Amino acid sequence: MKRIMVTGALGQIGCDLVAKLRKIYGEEAVLATDIRQIDHEIVQSGYFRILDVTDSTAFYEVAREHRADTIIHLAALLSAKAESDPALAWHLNISGLLSGLETARALSCQYFTPSSIAAFGANTPKNSTPQDTLQRPLTMYGVSKVAGELLCDYYYHKYGVDTRGLRFPGLISHSAPPGGGTTDYAVEMYEAAIRNGNYTSYINKETYLDMMYMPDAIDAVIALMEADSSKLKHRNAFNVTAMSIDPEKIAESIRRHIPEFTLHYDIDPVRQAIAEEWPDSIDATAAREEWGFDVQYDLNRMTDDMLSKLKGKLQAEHSRIG
Numbered sequence: 204m205k206r207i208m209v210t211g212a213l214g215q216i217g218c219d220l221v222a223k224l225r226k227i228y229g230e231e232a233v234l235a236t237d238i239r240q241i242d243h244e245i246v247q248s249g250y251f252r253i254l255d256v257t258d259s260t261a262f263y264e265v266a267r268e269h270r271a272d273t274i275i276h277l278a279a280l281l282s283a284k285a286e287s288d289p290a291l292a293w294h295l296n297i298s299g300l301l302s303g304l305e306t307a308r309a310l311s312c313q314y315f316t317p318s319s320i321a322a323f324g325a326n327t328p329k330n331s332t333p334q335d336t337l338q339r340p341l342t343m344y345g346v347s348k349v350a351g352e353l354l355c356d357y358y359y360h361k362y363g364v365d366t367r368g369l370r371f372p373g374l375i376s377h378s379a380p381p382g383g384g385t386t387d388y389a390v391e392m393y394e395a396a397i398r399n400g401n402y403t404s405y406i407n408k409e410t411y412l413d414m415m416y417m418p419d420a421i422d423a424v425i426a427l428m429e430a431d432s433s434k435l436k437h438r439n440a441f442n443v444t445a446m447s448i449d450p451e452k453i454a455e456s457i458r459r460h461i462p463e464f465t466l467h468y469d470i471d472p473v474r475q476a477i478a479e480e481w482p483d484s485i486d487a488t489a490a491r492e493e494w495g496f497d498v499q500y501d502l503n504r505m506t507d508d509m510l511s512k513l514k515g516k517l518q519a520e521h522s523r524i525g
């Protein structure tokens with residue numbers, strides 16, 4: 204990877220991914236794009252362009268001008284937001300993906316886009332969910348992710364585009380806010396623990412979901428993109444995960460640092476229904492075997508890092524205000 208273009212780069216994944224890619228491949232090699240511009244380090248520290256990914260002509264032109272050989276397509280509407288505007292979700296998640304795939308085909312780019320554990324459905328085996336299994340999701344986000352996995356397979360088989368992808372679980376991070384997914388509660392819980400010592404969860408206890416800490420997710424993207432193409436049997440939708448947890452497990456982990464932390468519940472029926480459709484724990488054997496997927500962070504290690512980074516962030520905020 205030498206000339207990389209990232210879409211949706213100001214989102215939860217993009218902010219961390221662009222920073223890491225620039226460290227590895229050089230600042231000039233990585234073009235960050237998004238439909239909006241905000242005052243953020245990645246806008247100031249390297250190339251940035253405004254791009255609406257549903258504009259296929261603009262997508263192609265921006266990639267051509269950057270001389271991109273790799274496209275990392277992140278722009279999408281996430282699960283909870285997608286349920287409130289399914290037509291927009293289909294348009295952004297599918298038209299945007301197609302614009303990217305067509306550009307990758309025209310410019311012979313390597314192509315990465317994430318799928319999600321939302322691509323499974325209520326009839327999928329809930330535990331140790333296999334890599335290849337039944338996928339009949341009932342959410343628009345899930346429908347668009349299954350269609351996306353298939354489209355990426357199609358562009359590989361039909362046109363030889365080097366498409367690759369991961370089925371991400373809920374991702375936990377501290378540098379950019381999550382963008383309207385069902386697992387956002389996990390991120391909110393850490394911040395609330397530091398700010399107020401309590402949190403009210405919209406997801407019920409004993410709702411187990413796969414999660415992963417952002418540094419592991421970023422390393423997984425880079426490892427997959429660097430992997431030997433001939434070893435990949437499942438190119439576009441590798442199951443990856445680091446832990447299967449519910450709100451109580453996160454609370455227990457937080458209490459090792461903040462013993463007075465309390466957790467309450469006020470269930471959001473929409474997001475609870477989405478969470479119940481998803482697996483409790485997925486099986487990442489194919490990713491381990493085909494390209495050496497591995498993680499550094501379990502729950503407690505992630506909690507230690509999250510709390511320490513968020514404390515530093517909040518102290519910096521206070522000293523700016525003070």
Ligand SMILES: NC(=O)c1ccc[n+]([C@@H]2O[C@H](COP(=O)([O-])OP(=O)(O)OC[C@H]3O[C@@H](n4cnc5c(N)ncnc54)[C@H](O)[C@@H]3O)[C@@H](O)[C@H]2O)c1
Binds near residue numbers: 237239
């Ligand atoms: N964050 C997670 O926990 C998670 C889990 C599974 C899969 N994913 C997938 O990873 C990808 C990135 O997720 P994220 O969490 O960074 O999302 P996010 O919502 O935080 O960021 C999405 C970005 O896309 C931008 N965007 C929206 N519409 C656009 C358009 N028309 N053109 C260009 N940019 C547009 C937004 O401004 C935003 O910066 C998505 O495909 C998502 O489905 C994320």
